[in-house]
Amino acid sequence: NAGVTQTPKFQVLKTGQSMTLQCAQDMNHNSMYWYRQDPGMGLRLIYYSASEGTTDKGEVPNGYNVSRLNKREFSLRLESAAPSQTSVYFCASSLAFKDTQYFGPGTRLTVL
């Protein structure tokens, strides 16, 4: 039981490049989330998916898109990366929309 897994662990992009961050969970959770964490700051919610087939914007959705591919997988796409998107990105999941969230190990993204 791996929990929440994220790929890649590290990524360096140039401004304007695109990429997709992958997240998968094997806990049969219904809800999944994407956060970013900047140095010295708390987590900020980018997008979430309360259940398979639904996605909603969080606190800082601009510059990102998401896809809930199936119950297990929730991807985050940066269409045109900007230096302001340099951050650590965490994916999380919870059994139901109101349950405790479990986090993945994070993806460290640098945009030059």
Place this chain on the structure above:
Amino acid sequence: DAKTTQPPSMDCAEGRAANLPCNHSTISGNEYVYWYRQIHSQGPQYIIHGLKNNETNEMASLIITEDRKSSTLILPHATLRDTAVYYCIVSPFEAHNQGGKLIFGQGTELSVKP
């Protein structure tokens, strides 16, 4: 949401109890106290939460004062693997769990030493 105040850092000897304090003097009646930790380079990990009563699970105990203005997280037998930043968060249950903000603040950096 209520604001929390935690000491920036604490040390604890391995095998001893680690007592991490948190002040939340403006907590509202519907707000819970949550504790998370973040081990270096890893994602946040939920530890425990409570409303009024003291709580215990396999990881820790949470002691909330009667006036609910402060709380203490207790790790009964700290190990080196407990070295992490510990965050105290107060939030309404609905807001915390509705894909919602986890406002971590600065937390307490706990160093467990041999």
